[in-house]
Amino acid sequence: MDPVIILVEPQLGENIGMAARAMANFGVTDLRLVRPRDGWPSEKARNASSRADHVIEKTLNFETLEEAVADLELVYATTARQRDMLKPVRHPVEAAHIMRETVNKGGKVGILFGRERWGLNNDEVALANEILTLPVDPDFSSLNIAQAVLIICYEWRMSGSDRQEQLPFETPDVPRASKDDMVRLFDHLEEALDEVNFFRPPEKKQHMVQNLRNIMQKGDWAEQEVKTLRGVIAALQRRHLRDRSSS
């Protein structure tokens, strides 16, 4: 059960559509409107939603905020302005965590977003349990509705415990090369370097070998990568040239 996104008196249909799209990007689909200025349904919203039709189709429209939140037990008011109220202020990670706890126990949650120009009024904030605010740079703090919705839906998705849900793909699960592979690589490289008199003077060789081994250990290479490097070393040894030249 994902949070309900509630837009209070959104002024532009395009912004509703972009909010719907932002929700869809992170798998959130329940959108509610309270007195959208240009009414509902809205062609501009549908067009701006860029294939988030499934969100637009399900969008509910209410006359009052009280009706829009009636079935919810936990509501966040998103605001950039400090209010003269003793209400807890959360950043999106905290809010997502608290909402996730409620949802996991079967409760319904919602997040309020205000008008483009002046956000939510204090009566609307008072209906919420807590305040949610974004860590914007105070010198450049204007985020539009869809951007705020995007970040909060992103945090919601990230708060899910299933990491497989969190990323579309992961680091390929390929184990490192074994120590045997690594020692054969070291030996091969050292042999190739001996062939070209790299280790001079002789008394420095042991230290130089240790240094090279430390360098190569940092690669944390997989078996196939070590194989590739063995091929590189063999090519540099010019064995293929030597074989052809010796007639």
Add this chain to the structure above:
Amino acid sequence: MDPVIILVEPQLGENIGMAARAMANFGVTDLRLVRPRDGWPSEKARNASSRADHVIEKTLNFETLEEAVADLELVYATTARQRDMLKPVRHPVEAAHIMRETVNKGGKVGILFGRERWGLNNDEVALANEILTLPVDPDFSSLNIAQAVLIICYEWRMSGSDRQEQLPFETPDVPRASKDDMVRLFDHLEEALDEVNFFRPPEKKQHMVQNLRNIMQKGDWAEQEVKTLRGVIAALQRRHLRDRSSS
């Protein structure tokens, strides 16, 4: 030292502008371009940046990606597509943490974003140290450049250790009412309820009182809030009416 944002062959000036704005929202200001399709500078970019002039003014333009990343020691490639490469894949929180560690040690970091339609090619990804991907819903995964930049700059800001930097304002720092205030509140409420014979039958009173005290304890109220509630109780006791009516 914040990360450098690098857009590779961005096709639309508007998207450059919106990326600049997204950066500015979270205090990130170094933007670099590699072969923007419509050249640089760009009026469309400036207009779309919505007052993020300080980012537009500092934007650097490069002919090759190699030049754009030359001074950086850690580079992330942002991509929605899995690549056939053995490269670590990070979600934005991890990547921000890793970048923060590098920056704290004095290193410079950067994040690559690809073209609107088809992102980064494999040569470009190969120049990066690690891959960064966003936890989008696979059924609705198209984020535009500015949205991806927004989320990553948001995570960068959140990774800063200074919580004061993270939020523009906090929960007001007002202590709870003391237990003395609370007991006076309890006593007052119980007195008011006695006056209207609320506690019936008498043998249930102790349990009802405990229940009420538990309910009110959950409010975690501040001193001024308890004062307000005392005023509510006093008004409901109709003392002001009784005083007037007794002549």
